[in-house]
Amino acid sequence: xxxxxxxxxxxxxxxxxxxxxxxxxxxxxxxxxxxxxxxxxxxxxxxxxxxxxxxxxxxxxxxxxxxxxxxxxxxxxxxxxxxxxxxxxxxxxxxxxxxxxxxxxxxxxxxxxxxxxxxxxxxxxxxxxxxxxxxxxxxxxxxxxxxxxxxxxxxxxxxxxxxxxxxxxxxxxxxxxxxxxxxxxxxxxxxxxxxxxxxxxxxxxxxxxxxxxxxxxxxxxxxxxxxxxxxxxxxxxxxxxxxxxxxxxxxxxxxxxxxxxxxxxxxxxxxxxxxxxxxxxxxxxxxxxxxxxxxxxxxxxxxxxxxxxxxxxxxxxxxxxxxxxxxxxxxxxxxxxxxxxxxxxxxxxxxxxxxxxxxxxxxxxxxxxxxxxxxxxxxxxxxxxxxxxxxxxxxxxxxxxxxxxxxxxxxxxxxxxxxxxxxxxxxxxxxxxxxxxxxxxxxxxxxxxxxxxxxxxxxxxxxxxxxxxxxxxxxxxxxxxxxxxxxxxxxxxxxxxxxxxxxxxxxxxxxxxxxxxxxxxxxxxxxxxxxxxxxxxxxxxxxxxxxxxxxxxxxxxxxxxxxxxxxxxxxxxxxxxxxxxxxxxxxxxxxxxxxxxxxxxxxxxxxxxxxxxxxxxxxxxxxxxxxxxxxxxxxxxxxxxxxxxxxxxxxxxxxxxxxxxxxxxxxxxxxxxxxxxxxxxxxxxxxxxxxxxxxxxxxxxxxxxxxxxxxx
Numbered sequence: 001x002x003x004x005x006x007x008x009x010x011x012x013x014x015x016x017x018x019x020x021x022x023x024x025x026x027x028x029x030x031x032x033x034x035x036x037x038x039x040x041x042x043x044x045x046x047x048x049x050x051x052x053x054x055x056x057x058x059x060x061x062x063x064x065x066x067x068x069x070x071x072x073x074x075x076x077x078x079x080x081x082x083x084x085x086x087x088x089x090x091x092x093x094x095x096x097x098x099x100x101x102x103x104x105x106x107x108x109x110x111x112x113x114x115x116x117x118x119x120x121x122x123x124x125x126x127x128x129x130x131x132x133x134x135x136x137x138x139x140x141x142x143x144x145x146x147x148x149x150x151x152x153x154x155x156x157x158x159x160x161x162x163x164x165x166x167x168x169x170x171x172x173x174x175x176x177x178x179x180x181x182x183x184x185x186x187x188x189x190x191x192x193x194x195x196x197x198x199x200x201x202x203x204x205x206x207x208x209x210x211x212x213x214x215x216x217x218x219x220x221x222x223x224x225x226x227x228x229x230x231x232x233x234x235x236x237x238x239x240x241x242x243x244x245x246x247x248x249x250x251x252x253x254x255x256x257x258x259x260x261x262x263x264x265x266x267x268x269x270x271x272x273x274x275x276x277x278x279x280x281x282x283x284x285x286x287x288x289x290x291x292x293x294x295x296x297x298x299x300x301x302x303x304x305x306x307x308x309x310x311x312x313x314x315x316x317x318x319x320x321x322x323x324x325x326x327x328x329x330x331x332x333x334x335x336x337x338x339x340x341x342x343x344x345x346x347x348x349x350x351x352x353x354x355x356x357x358x359x360x361x362x363x364x365x366x367x368x369x370x371x372x373x374x375x376x377x378x379x380x381x382x383x384x385x386x387x388x389x390x391x392x393x394x395x396x397x398x399x400x401x402x403x404x405x406x407x408x409x410x411x412x413x414x415x416x417x418x419x420x421x422x423x424x425x426x427x428x429x430x431x432x433x434x435x436x437x438x439x440x441x442x443x444x445x446x447x448x449x450x451x452x453x454x455x456x457x458x459x460x461x462x463x464x465x466x467x468x469x470x471x472x473x474x475x476x477x478x479x480x481x482x483x484x485x486x487x488x489x490x491x492x493x494x495x496x497x498x499x500x501x502x503x504x505x506x507x508x509x510x511x512x513x514x515x516x517x518x519x520x521x522x523x524x525x526x527x528x529x530x531x532x533x534x535x536x537x538x539x540x541x542x543x544x545x546x547x548x549x550x551x552x553x554x555x556x557x558x559x560x561x562x563x564x565x566x567x568x569x570x571x572x573x574x575x576x577x578x579x580x581x582x583x584x585x586x587x588x589x590x591x592x593x594x595x596x597x598x599x600x601x602x603x604x605x606x607x608x609x610x611x612x613x614x615x616x617x618x619x620x621x622x623x624x625x626x627x628x629x630x631x632x633x634x635x636x637x638x639x640x641x642x643x644x645x646x647x648x649x650x651x652x653x654x655x656x657x658x659x660x661x662x663x664x665x666x667x668x669x670x671x672x673x674x675x676x677x678x679x680x681x682x683x684x685x686x687x688x689x690x691x692x693x694x695x696x697x698x699x700x701x702x703x704x705x706x707x708x709x710x711x712x
Contacts, residue, residue, distance in 0.1 A: 044698040050086040050691075053709035062712055063089040063668030065128060067628065070095035074115040076122075082696065083674075084123040091128045091627075091670050092116065093683075094137060096497075098489060099531050102139040108489075110496045117500045128670065129497065129504035131564065132490055133535060133547045135520060136509070140533040141351075146481050148350060150269055150471040152188060152228065156315050157308035160215050160223065166193065166302050173213035178291065180210050187301040188228055188269055189469040194299040197290045205238055205262070207291035210300070214243075214283040215307050225286070226306040227272040230299050231265040236292040238262035243284030244276060265298060268477045275310065304469060317467070320374055320440060323390075323456035325354045335370035337361055338444065349391040349423050349454040356453045364445040367401055374440045380404065382435035385461035389427045389468055391454040394419040398447035404430065404437040412437060419451055425470045429461055482538035487550055494554040503560040503667075505596060505627070506551050507544045510536070510581060511565055516574035519544075519581065544581070548590040560667070564596030564627050569605065569613040579620055594623030594667055599653065602632040603645040607652065614660035623667040626657060630673030631701065636686040643688075647704030650691070654708025666712070671705070 051064050066087040072079040073090060083090055094100055095112045102108055120127050165172035169182045179198040186194035199208045217223055229237060238261055241247040250259040251274045263272060276284070286307075290298045322329055325342050333340045340358045348355040360370045380386065388402060397420055403413040414428040440458060444451060457468065473481070494504075512520045519541060522534035536543040544563070551561050563582055568575040575597075582592045595617055601610075617624045631649050633642045657669060673689035675696065691702040 040700075041697065044700070044703055047698070047703055047706050050702075050706055050709065051088060053706045054712045059663060059666065059712055062666055063126065063128075063625075063670075064709070065089040065091055065668055065670030066674050067091045067093050067670060067672045068674065069093045070112050070116045074112070074119045076119055078696065079674075080119065080123070082692075084125050087125070087671075089126040089128050089668065089670070090116075090120060091130045091672075096130055096493070097134065097137040098533075099137040099139045101493065102142055102489065104139075104142060106142055106485075108492050110492075113497060117497065121500060126503075127497075127501045129493075129501045131505040131508040132493065132551065133486075133506060133543070134508040135522070135534045135536075136529070136532050138531055138533040140531050143482070143485060143533045145350075146485065147473055147478050149473065150188070151350075152271075152304050152469040152471065154304055154306060154467045154469075155224070155226070155308055156317055157310075157312050158315055159306050159308060160217065161305060161307040162213055162215075163302060163305065166195070169193065175211040176209065177206065177211075178208035180208065182302070183299075186299050187303060188471040189303070192469075193302045195288075195302060196297060196299050197288070198297045199291050199294055201294050203292060203294060205289040205291045206240075206287075208289070209291070210288040211242075212286045214285055216283050217279050218309065219279050219282065220277075221312075222275050222277040222310050223307055224273065224275050224310050226304065227288075228269050228301040228304050229265055229272060230267060230269045232267065232297045234267075235265040235290070235296040235298060236262050237265055237288065237290045237298060238292070239272075240287045240289060241276070241284055242287070243280055245278040245280055262292060267480055268473070269301070269471055301469075303467075317457070317459040319376060319380065319458045320456050321377075323458075324348070325356045325454065329356055329374075331356060331372050331374050333358065333370075333372035335360075335445070336364050338370045340372055343452070347452070353454070356456075357450055358442075358444050358453075359450040360444045360447055363398075363448045367399075367443045367445040369445040370447075371441055371443050371445075373405075376438050376440060379436050379438040380432055381460075382432055385429055385431050386458060387427070387429045387461045388414050388456075388458050389425065390456040391423050391425050392417065392419055392451065393421060393423045394447065394449055394451045395421065396447070396449035397421065398449065398451075400447055400451060401443040402428070403441050403443070404432060405439050405441045406434060406436040407438070408436075410434065411441070419447060423454075425468070479538055482535065483546075486535055486539065486543075486546065490547065490550040491554045494551065498554070498556050498559075502556060502558070504551060504555065504562065505564045506547050506561045506592075507563045509565050510544060510563065511574050511577045513567065513571070513574065516571055516577040517580065518577070541584075542588065544585050545588040545590055548585060548592065552590065560593045560623065561591070562594040562596045562623075562625060562627075562667075563592055564598065564625075566598035566600060566628070568597045568617075569599060569601060569610045572609060572612055572616065575613050575616050579616065582620065582622070592622065594625055595620060596625040596627035598628035598672075599626050600628060600630055600632075600672065601649070601653075602634055603642060603649050604634070605631075605649070607656075610653070611656055611660060614656055618661050618665060622665065624657075624661045624665050625667040626653065626669040628672035629653060629669060630671065630684070630689040632684065632687050632689045636679075636688065638688050643700045646688075647700035649704070650701045651704035651708035654705060655711055658708075658711035 054062055054064055064087050066083050068079060068083055068090055070092045166182055181196045182193055183196045184193050185191060186196055195210055197208045250261050252259050253263040253272045253274060329342055338358060338360045343355045343357055345354055358372055364370060399416050400419055401416055403411040405411040412430045412432050414430050417426050510519045512518045519536050522528050522537055548561060565578050585592055631646050633646050675690040675692045676688045676694050677684045679686045691699060691705060693699055
């Protein structure tokens with residue numbers, strides 16, 4: 001019909017063009033039929049903007065919402081005008097989530113949020129806060145980094161502090177006041193010792209004190225002090241001196257930019273690092289004071305308590321140059337068609353830097369049939385013990401064998417090393433029994449797959465500098481860290497936005513799909529996406545209780561607080577599970593104001609289940625919000641019949657919401673699929689789920705939704 005219309009138009013144009021040359025002929029009965037698609041679009045364009053279909057006088061609290069990317073809205077362009085003319089409220093698609101706000105170093109950037117708030121203020125459009133607590137779209141890289149083991153590398157210099165007594169659980173030349181002990185197993189790392197200081201009932205700092213022996217120094221030199229300390233409860237400690245011109249100085253103990261006479265302690269190991277140079281003689285003493293707070297216990301790691309001359313000669317501990325592989329490697333290798341080399345940046349231990357890799361295509365008959373070798377600068381000393389440490393993981397599990405080898409292949413081995421799919425640190429020793437051991441060899445014949453190595457350190461067992469200590473976080477520490485981040489995130493987001501945002505999706509998608517009566521978990525999932533972080537796996541079932549408590553604490557007293565989830569119309573068991581979880585949350589003394597049902601559905605979704613869901617949600621007495629409505633046609637090239645079915649489903653959802661949710665419980669409906677999705681979109685790529693197409697032409701779905709709203 002479109003071609004016919006063009007053809008008639010062309011004939012008419014030609015006729016007009018010839019009118020000056022021929023006799024005029026009357027054509028009163030000549031008519032051109034308007035193409036159906038143009039007529040249909042004109043009909044859609046005849047509809048009013050969506051918000052005019054809601055009876056705002058009878059239902060003044062009903063919110064008609066639209067989801068939009070914050071940059072589209074704050075830019076105040078076409079989408080800004082479309083949203084403001086059609087909707088009362090906006091929901092940010094991504095920009096208000098933890099992953100968008102929290103930066104790599106843990107700082108928070110609210111510039112996008114604040115620009116959106118200013119744009120919404122100018123239009124008089126409200127903002128629905130989406131979302132405070134979720135497992136997805138989190139800066140999981142930052143959060144997980146806080147939970148990783150602490151890696152402590154001692155400085156490659158001679159330690160001027162004599163620790164020989166305490167390392168043998170003796171007090172030679174050390175002085176104590178109060179309850180001070182050396183306790184095995186309380187230091188950092190497995191089986192290491194610590195000074196343990198316990199305060200009494202008072203609060204005099206010097207009542208619990210540990211004093212070092214005299215530490216020899218060279219006047220005019222600067223010395224760095226390194227201390228690792230923790231406490232069983234949040235506590236306080238300080239260090240005073242003998243032999244300095246100022247024995248009670250204010251120091252920036254933890255590089256915070258603030259000088260003070262004391263420092264705080266937590267249940268996690270913390271580094272105290274500072275420098276001194278104002279010596280009055282050729283030695284000084286340190287006094288560790290931990291009597292500030294009553295009934296608290298402090299641990300100071302002995303192995304990593306360090307004082308060294310920053311201008312001194314470094315102790316060369318690592319016999320293997322470039323053992324971190326950041327500047328290439330000097331490793332050769334052979335056997336069984338194996339390959340080896342240095343990875344790309346970011347593949348080293350902890351997701352940073354580079355690693356060395358060896359790929360063995362298959363296990364062989366002998367472990368020695370696939371090897372890598374590093375030639376030492378000179379043979380190592382006979383009769384001495386050597387220590388080896390490195391990080392290792394594989395794409396499978398298996399065994400590798402490191403050794404020190406001679407030209408005739410005789411060797412001193414470090415034993416078998418089990419390789420797993422997760423990075424782990426290996427620390428081994430061997431006694432050298434010949435003076436011709438001149439290369440370091442690792443055998444991979446028993447391992448089929450790829451092995452990754454990082455931070456390889458080979459040194460004399462007597463070397464004190466450059467040693468590495470791995471300190472895993474305890475479950476108690478992890479819980480405390482996650483709890484702190486949880487509160488910090490909510491406090492800063494709510495405090496930043498509370499002036500304008502009065503309603504929040506506090507807990508998003510808590511229920512598990514496979515076990516709909518239980519909350520989600522990441523435990524046991526080997527393929528967790530990089531932006532997923534399950535707060536509940538650390539904080540437990542009451543993580544939602546804590547979320548609502550914090551929302552009440554840091555938000556406005558009259559904020560409307562929601563729980564939100566998806567597939568409630570698909571799985572009525574999940575709907576019931578969410579309802580039960582809301583009831584559980586409220587038994588803990590907090591109030592859940594509303595329940596959001598996302599409703600990412602299709603034209604063929606089960607209408608009976610949709611009605612059942614609305615009835616179940618209405619029965620809670622809570623405010624009910626359709627929070628993220630879009631309706632798929634299940635194809636990128638829908639027929640006219642499919643678009644008509646989409647129109648009818650949009651109308652049906654609005655009508656059933658109005659029919660089954662009492663007016664006093666209707667918070668509103670938010671359209672998630674404002675427009676169809678581009679082929680490269682993150683959400684439903686190529687789908688035609690929207691009320692508008694990509695050119696912002698209204699679709700039949702627009703008319704259906706508008707008609708459905710007339711019952712509000």
